[in-house]
Amino acid sequence: LKQKGYDLHVLSSKWIEEPGVTCHEINTRSLNSVVSTLSFNRNVVPVLRRLRPDCIISFERTTFQHIYRAGDGCHREWLNLRGYTDGFMKRMSFSLNPLHRVLLRLEKEIFEGTPVIIANSGMVREQIMRYYCVAEEKIRVIYNGVDLRRFNPGNRDVWREELRVKYSIPEGLPVILFVGSDFRRKGLGVLVSSLPYIDREVRLLVVGRGDTAKYKRLAAKRGVDDRVIFAGPRKDIEKYYAASDVFVLPTVYDPFSNATIEAMASGLPVITTMNNGVAEIIDDGYAGYVLKDLFDPPGLGERISEVIDRLPVMSLNSRRKAQEHPIEETVNRFAELIEDRIDSA
Incomplete structure (x- = not known):
């Protein structure tokens, strides 16, 4: 303005x-x-x-x-x-x-x-x-x-290796990214509980402020505590999109999640719920998936597995869709x- x-x-x-x-x-x-x-x-x-x-x-x-x-x-x-x-x-x-x-x-x-x-x-x-x-x-x-210059797939060439080394993530291991500072409303519990249902080893990278102790206990209870990394709140969030492969936000309510469209602009397929306004620009199976059931860890795990299988195509589609909303x-x-x-x- x-x-x-x-x-x-x-x-x-x-x-x-x-x-x-x-x-x-x-x-x-x-x-x-x-x-x-x-x-x-x-x-x-x-x-x-x-x-x-x-x-x-x-x-x-x-x-x-x-x-x-x-x-x-x-x-x-x-x-x-x-x-x-x-x-x-x-x-x-x-x-x-x-x-x-x-x-x-x-x-x-x-x-x-x-x-x-x-x-x-x-x-x-x-x-x-x-x-x-x-x-x-x-x-x-x-x-x-979304700022298409700040958030773009080219960031992977700059920051992907640096971030994965920082958090001891092996190259080639799929990384699921969660961004949000109200863990409960954003659905982190459902996401952590979905990890045992993913058909391969992954890492979950959690960015944001919240009760980490509570979700560490949940991860231990589900037997996936070695797969979850809590990075805390970050201002350099574009680096975390660059280090990740799939963005997941199983939110209870989000009028229009900025993090979701930033992830799309960064070339990440996204999985979110019908209670996220961004769901209106996501076609199931094209740039990600929209969950109808907010509390279905097995179903979420299955969707994450499907996205990982189709990463190259869905990544391109996600960026294309974000480019419609500069x-x-x-x-x-x-x-x-x-x-x-x-x-x-």
């Missing part, structure tokens, strides 16, 4: 200085998540009144924007899925939890009151329409784009919505 010549102002509780962007620091009370969310929504108002911008875009749960990007998806759907996976008592506790009550109230106000909503998948659009009776024409679907296209579509808003003001 900066390159397109907009006068950009960012309202945020934290910001790293960026040339050409004016930052307005918004004070929030960090007593807890509820107070922080409400205080930010309240404290942006006087700044917006002073600035009087032509177009207000929000990526957070605020109620004063012209365009809202629902990057976190639909919280009500996420709670329903958690209730399904966690059981009746957990589902009942959501109605008493102050944070969930606040988020659901804000979500309702945002979806009903914001003129234009951007959903990053058709899945999220359908959820917003179903739960909040929002008109379809009010919601625009703009998939997350970050530049996402920015252009976003800019069109901004220009439409300014023209109609």
Whole structure:
């Protein structure tokens, strides 16, 4: 947007200085998540009144924007899925939890009151329409784009050997990659449990922050503790795509996983679930597979084995599919919505 010549102002509780962007620091009370969310929504108002911008875009749960990007998806759907996976008592506790009550109230106000909503998948659009009776024409679907230069198959020639030596992975041994910092929601337990059902020796490389001790115990219980490597959170994530062969994310809920499309751009076949918005651009058997059953380790293991058998072709297909969604296209579509808003003001 900066390159397109907009006068950009960012309202945020934290910001790293960026040339050409004016930052307005918004004070929030960090007593807890509820107070922080409400205080930010309240404290942006006087700044917006002073600035009087032509177009207000929000990526957070605020109620004063012209365009809202629902990057976190639909919280009500996420709670329903958690209730399904966690059981009746957990589902009942959501109605008493102050944070969930606040988020659901804000979500309702945002979806009903914001003129234009951007959903990053058709899945999220359908959820917003179903739960909040929002008109379809009010919601625009703009998939997350990917940086095709940073994430590309050529990275293998640069970093593959270095990373495999670092983690003592023999050359030629297939590596399955998992990226995510909410291990439970992202389905790491199902993936670890699928390893005994893969028809050959592999390594599972786990990148992200989470309760590693819990999943190390699970791996030991399944007899695969020697096959799982925990790398922790990494900023140089493109190196880990380069070192891997298959990307697997058996997530319970993801509006549109950036890691999945980054993996595709890097030339990795992907396996994820129907509850990941990226599933809409994955044709079964072409660039990967979409799982209908979220909790089927044997079935997942079988799919991983199938992908490994077809790595050369599926890797090429995965890159081709990612090339249909460059970050530049996402920015252009976003800019069109901004220009439409300014023209109609």
